[in-house]
Amino acid sequence: MIALVIGVAVSLFVALIGTPFFIKLLKRKHFGQFIRKDGPESHYVKRGTPTMGGVMIIVATLSGWIVASFVMFISVGRLPHASSVLVLGLMVSLGALGFLDDYAKVSNQRSLGLSPVAKIVGQGAIGIIFAALSLLFPNSGGLTPASLNIQIFKNFNINLALFGTVFGVVLFIIWVNFLVTAWSNAVNLADGLDGLASGMSLVSFASYTLLCLWMSSQNCALGKNPNHCYVVRDPWDLALVAALIAAACVGFLWWNTSPAQIFMGDTGSLALGGAFAGISILSGTEILAVLIGGVFVLEVLSDIIQIGSYKLRKKRVFKMAPIHHHFEFLGWSEVTIVTRFWILQGALAVIAISLFYGDWVIGFGV
Numbered sequence: 001m002i003a004l005v006i007g008v009a010v011s012l013f014v015a016l017i018g019t020p021f022f023i024k025l026l027k028r029k030h031f032g033q034f035i036r037k038d039g040p041e042s043h044y045v046k047r048g049t050p051t052m053g054g055v056m057i058i059v060a061t062l063s064g065w066i067v068a069s070f071v072m073f074i075s076v077g078r079l080p081h082a083s084s085v086l087v088l089g090l091m092v093s094l095g096a097l098g099f100l101d102d103y104a105k106v107s108n109q110r111s112l113g114l115s116p117v118a119k120i121v122g123q124g125a126i127g128i129i130f131a132a133l134s135l136l137f138p139n140s141g142g143l144t145p146a147s148l149n150i151q152i153f154k155n156f157n158i159n160l161a162l163f164g165t166v167f168g169v170v171l172f173i174i175w176v177n178f179l180v181t182a183w184s185n186a187v188n189l190a191d192g193l194d195g196l197a198s199g200m201s202l203v204s205f206a207s208y209t210l211l212c213l214w215m216s217s218q219n220c221a222l223g224k225n226p227n228h229c230y231v232v233r234d235p236w237d238l239a240l241v242a243a244l245i246a247a248a249c250v251g252f253l254w255w256n257t258s259p260a261q262i263f264m265g266d267t268g269s270l271a272l273g274g275a276f277a278g279i280s281i282l283s284g285t286e287i288l289a290v291l292i293g294g295v296f297v298l299e300v301l302s303d304i305i306q307i308g309s310y311k312l313r314k315k316r317v318f319k320m321a322p323i324h325h326h327f328e329f330l331g332w333s334e335v336t337i338v339t340r341f342w343i344l345q346g347a348l349a350v351i352a353i354s355l356f357y358g359d360w361v362i363g364f365g366v
Contacts, residue, residue, distance in 0.1 A: 003075070004240050007068025008247040015060035015251025019053065023255065023262050026050035031106045049260060052102045053252060054268020057198075058095045060248035061241075062088065068240060082137040083145045083234035084241050087278035090130045091245075094184055095271030097122040102265040113266065123181045126274070131176035134282065135169065141221060143233040148172050151284040176281060183280075183289075184273030186296040189303055189322045191269040194258035196324060196338045198249050200345045201272045204293050205246040207349040208279050211292075211356055212239035215283065230284075238279050245275055258335050288356060294348035295341050299323060 027050055065080075065088060072078045100122075101113035114122075134146035148160040148168045160168035160175075191197035215235035218228065232238075252268075255261045264272075273296075280289035290297055299322040306321035319329035327337045 003068040003071040004243055006071050007064040007240060008243050009064075010067045011060045011064030011244045011247040012251045014063045015056055015248045016254055017251075018060065019056045019252055019255045019262060022053070022056050023050050026052060026262070031102075049263055051106070051263045051265035052099060052267045053256065053262040054095055054098060054264040054266070054271050057245070057248045057252050057264065057268050058092060058271055060251060061091070061244045064244040064247065065241065068244070081139075081234040081237045083282045084237035086130060086134055086145055087238065087241050087275055087282065089133075090126065090180070090278040091271045091275040093126045093129075094123065094180075094274035095267050097126065098188075098266030098268070098270035101270075102267050120181065123184060123270075124177055127177035127180040128173055130180065130278065131173040134176070135172070139233055143231065145233050145282050146172075146176075147284075149284070150175065150286065152287055157284075175286075176277075179277045179281060179286060180274055182300070183277035183293065183296070184270045186293065186300045187273035187276070188266060188269040189299045190296050190324070191264060192322065193324055193328075193334050193338050194260035195253055195256050196341060197269055197272070198253045198256050198264060199338065199342045200293075200295055201276070202246050202249040202253065203342065203345045203349050204276060204296075205242045205249065205279075207292050207353060208242035208276075208283070209239050209246060210353060211285065212236070212242060212279070212283055214357075215239075232283055235283065238283050241275070242279055245272070258338065285356070288352055291348050291352035291355070293345075294352075295345040302326070 031050055031052055065084065069080045072080075097114075097119065101119060104113035131146075135144050135148075138144050149157040150160065151157040160171045162168070163171060187197055187201065190200060212232075212235045215230040215232050216239060218230055219235055220229035220231050222229070249272075252262075252264065256264065276289070276293060280286050280292075285292075302318060302323035303321045305317050309315055309317045318326040320326055324337050324341065328334065
């Protein structure tokens, strides 16, 4: 636990102290944000605000992980397990894709970066690699970071291997790609107001820290009651990564809250969404993640509903999508929207944690 505390402190420190220096660097390079012309007029003043701030979230997270891993090694001789490496690899890879998108925007002097096709192809390639690697690296007990079991409740899952090993692996890769693409795009859509995505990410990753720590203390490898334990390869490592990302979000939020001095850009939103997807997959909580990241889901749904309605009926359901912009057009202040969305995300996270614990106590699906 001391390694987790030290790692969190380092991650927080790097994000909090390092971000203002990164802001100065971006300003010297003139790497500023471009604003949609069809968006709220109040956003025009944000034009030129440094973007690519997600670089600091990634750097802070990696710094905390390296220090925490060193502390664990010198104290108990423990090396990082595969799950943390996989999640961080997914986070960095998607962050790199987002960086290319952000760089294209500032280079081309427009609010659009990579083409949608290029971004989807990139996310797909990264997702395939992550999915394939997560089925490798068995531990001494034969557990791999992920499995072909799609868990609905603790004691109820869908075993994709029943469709045949090869077809099951194909289905698993499709499933993982869907989650990686969906969550990275969901956080990306939510990154439209000062502090919105970083604050909601903080809540979500803090929730995963608690859930994975509980999984670690009730892991089946510890000889717990088979009906009240979790078959997860590296729950403590997942808790560590979630805690480090949450700490990085806290440090970044200091500079990203209204009025934002820096935006995370696609670099940060794709990285955070990917890390969220990775932790949900490797912890076997893909379904529960819908609640843990509930407001991100609402953002995506509002966009889907808006596009679908306009294509089918030539009418819009919302004044503007995603939904946080709808409330802006209704006259809500930016700070009010962000604060209320944080509260809603927190409430949904509490419900998710309650269901998670209730599943352990009562055994839903038994």
